[in-house]
Amino acid sequence: MTDTIIATLDGQLHRADEPLLRPDDLGVLRGDGVFETTLAVDGIPRDLTEHLERLTTSAKLLDFDVPAELAWRPAIDAVLKAWKGAEGGSEMTLRLMATRGAEAGGEPTTLVIGSDVAAATLQQRAGVRVRVLQRGFAGPDVAAMPWLLPGAKTLSYAVNMAAVRHAKSCGDDDVMFVGTDGLMLEGPTSTLILAEGDTLSTPRRDGILDGITVRRLFAAAEQAGWRTAYGDIAPERLLSADGAFVASSVRMLSPIVAVDGTARAVSERTGELQELLRRDPA
Numbered sequence: 197m198t199d200t201i202i203a204t205l206d207g208q209l210h211r212a213d214e215p216l217l218r219p220d221d222l223g224v225l226r227g228d229g230v231f232e233t234t235l236a237v238d239g240i241p242r243d244l245t246e247h248l249e250r251l252t253t254s255a256k257l258l259d260f261d262v263p264a265e266l267a268w269r270p271a272i273d274a275v276l277k278a279w280k281g282a283e284g285g286s287e288m289t290l291r292l293m294a295t296r297g298a299e300a301g302g303e304p305t306t307l308v309i310g311s312d313v314a315a316a317t318l319q320q321r322a323g324v325r326v327r328v329l330q331r332g333f334a335g336p337d338v339a340a341m342p343w344l345l346p347g348a349k350t351l352s353y354a355v356n357m358a359a360v361r362h363a364k365s366c367g368d369d370d371v372m373f374v375g376t377d378g379l380m381l382e383g384p385t386s387t388l389i390l391a392e393g394d395t396l397s398t399p400r401r402d403g404i405l406d407g408i409t410v411r412r413l414f415a416a417a418e419q420a421g422w423r424t425a426y427g428d429i430a431p432e433r434l435l436s437a438d439g440a441f442v443a444s445s446v447r448m449l450s451p452i453v454a455v456d457g458t459a460r461a462v463s464e465r466t467g468e469l470q471e472l473l474r475r476d477p478a
């Protein structure tokens with residue numbers, strides 16, 4: 197295990213136990229901030245431009261500005277370099293985070309954090325047991341309410357984490373949320389993808405995060421002859437589809453092996469899809 201590596205945007209590295217956040221930072225007090233997480237493989241972050249773009253978009257939805265994309269590079273480079281120096285594994289979790297800053301005002305607080313890929317995440321790449329849980333809203337309703345921050349990746353993940361804890365208390369690994377309209381939404385930290393024949397499907401992006409992993413997989417899969425669709429997905433399809441997956445930047449593409457305690461088969465095309473996702477974008 198390698199120590200967590202932290203850098204401020206001036207490219208300065210900091211010890212993981214060094215105090216860097218004020219107690220009155222609005223990120224601490226209210227979860228008022230945004231973040232991104234991606235995977236760096238052999239010192240190269242995947243989809244970095246897309247993650248930086250989404251960070252900027254999320255902050256705009258919260259009504260504050262994060263530094264321009266280029267301003268993040270020295271910190272990202274410092275973390276990647278230090279990680280290699282620390283002989284970390286070939287994969288690293290890379291986090292970018294920005295809060296609104298201190299309650300009294302001032303600049304946003306910004307940090308870049310590198311850490312090991314969590315053991316549970318590595319384990320889940322082999323298979324995930326999911327519990328379908330009610331999210332308490334319908335995607336299209338939330339999409340029309342900007343104050344609910346649909347599509348923003350905010351630091352307010354307490355509900356998402358509570359849902360995962362609930363799933364674990366039921367003996368499962370993760371959650372897939374369903375909306376009050378009976379349609380599937382997303383996981384607390386992932387996107388749902390189904391494989392049915394030669395078509396990959398995912399829920400339409402109303403009220404949920406626009407996943408970078410699903411976008412990347414769909415682009416590669418289309419070139420390989422798959423059809424792709426953003427649409428309405430009823431919960432029954434989690435069991436009836438040839439393959440069901442949770443997709444996210446660090447976990448990548450994990451086959452769902454059980455839904456609400458009912459086992460489901462792993463599609464024989466799982467390896468092919470995982471390989472398409474690993475490939476460098478054309």
Ligand SMILES: Cc1ncc(COP(=O)(O)O)c(C=O)c1O
Pocket residue numbers: 233382383384385386387405406407408409410443444445446
């Ligand atoms: C709520 C939510 N949905 C979907 C995803 C998957 O997004 P991405 O593929 O961009 O990592 C995440 C990632 O953390 C997430 O937090």
